[in-house]
Amino acid sequence: MRNIKLFSFRLALTLLLTLVSISACASTSSSPSNPSLYHDFIEKMVEEHQFNRDELTTLLNKSVVKESILKAMSSPAEKRLEWHSYRNIFLKPNRINGGIKFWKENKDLLDAATEKYGVPAEIIVAIIGVETRYGGNTGSYKVLDALTTLGFHFPKRAKFFQRELEHFLLLCREEGFDPYEPKGSYAGAMGKSQFISSSYRAYAVDGDGDNKRDLWNSQADIINSVANYFSRHGWKNTDLVTQQTNVTGDAYKTLLNRSLKPKNTLKQLAEHQVQTPPNLADDTIVRLLELKQKDQSEFWLTFHNFYVITRYNHSHLYAMAVYQLGQEIKKGFINNT
Template structure:
């Protein structure tokens, strides 16, 4: 009943709203049940009460749960926003500043420091964006309201309460994403419990305030996920004209020599070389970029279970190494925008009287509504997509 009420309130407002007294009572009842579960997990009543005192459900989370960009955004837009010149420049600076910590993590766990930095950059923009939602509130909301995976989120709430009780991280710093990920590389609480390590030698595991702890913990995650030192994650390739899309897929691995025999080459025409199994990814179909990927890509994929996400990390790591970006054009006549171009688009919209808020490059509902109006004016389908055609129209 409370779940239906939450969804109804969300549908009417689109934002978090104050619940009526009856729903507040239902939420308190839900918290009481969670308190009993916490006690069974060894979490004291005092710790639970302190962590949950005064919290209200955050209904906005239910909307965010159904609009994850890894699954809703076209691959070229997704990668353009995450792997742009600004992030590469910022990443180079972060790697200079924290080079010793990254080198230590690489040596300790045998994971490429550039891939570790790729995770750091994609997850929090090198520490600039941890997320601002209190973990206990978010996970309590999901434990009581989520239309799916409630047991999972309840487990994450229990792991968060254990972190608080153990004193690893200041409770006031436990803020993150809508789903409960937190810190420099956005660990879920249960992942923190299993895999976080002390990287700076102070006896604590703190992926929020300690970059050495965060990058070492990330390296430990990737190592446990199957990362093999010395094996590439993959690279861009050129497919023969008769290549069948049915052969592509992350799980459809075969010997690299088999792909070579089919006529697959590196994107610059050089032959494939190496003695390992690999798969072919075609994230935008046969007319877009193609990639050979190894089990090291699977290790990166396991961090968030989305191929677009895994490619963002891997490609950002390559750019930080000084390698070129994707060379094959995406199959679209409306090119994607970098974050700098998205900020320019927002400034131009503001100059024309649209209220899109701060021009920060983040495309929210206000920006999308303004874009839809521009799309209507120039004869495009009204999708609210920040693309090259809209930007050019605004420039003109």
């Protein structure tokens, strides 16, 4: 009996210690990060940008490592979904109707941005719709937490997110933001247009003339910043973005590749039994894109402007969702005016 009691006590103690250990591990997602991880970064910010060492150390040590951010970064929708599932996230009546409403409410701003930057209103509206449902969800993570979590606890892209943290701190200094305050996505993207810090600094514009670049509250700043982003990435004043096509046989498969940039001519596609538009020159540069529907594939020719959309998010699924949502919004806007 004594041995049984002793065994039971030891078993209970083992279980208790296991639970304590699990609890301790789980708590790392809501406890301050290891200050030593920040040492080199802090020294860089002090030497290159004249930040105060003590103030920056205090700031970073108050950041919180979020396990949910690491999990989300490891499994983005663009990498785990096929087109038919991804499309259904964005091509919904509420997102289309929301875009029509946004266009109506901001028509003058959109017209002016299109005139200035050459980017169609439907593309600007669709970007804001895909990114945040027209401002309905701009993100709930503190940008500081997102960037420190990914910059120091996600080795695969640590250098990228440390650079974004650098840009974020500089942005806060330039724009007068309190670094504790801005909230955004799990990747640290901000505002209705979801600009990462480097894009915010490089492409955000003051659209309303108040000497601020506010991507949360100023529709003029938001709309003009999205248009400026595309303009600066080479948007061309043409209707060519993408169009559906057909293939015969299997020869087309040698043209499929992971590159988002168009590299083949229409002549090359025709030689591989891909249907090409008769109104375009044979030397037009395109990319052949295969998208998976539930029961079959569909094929698209993507042009330079489609590639420009992928500069916002490096995914052909994302670019196609933006394009198709934009077309549906444009259709609805025209029919309702």
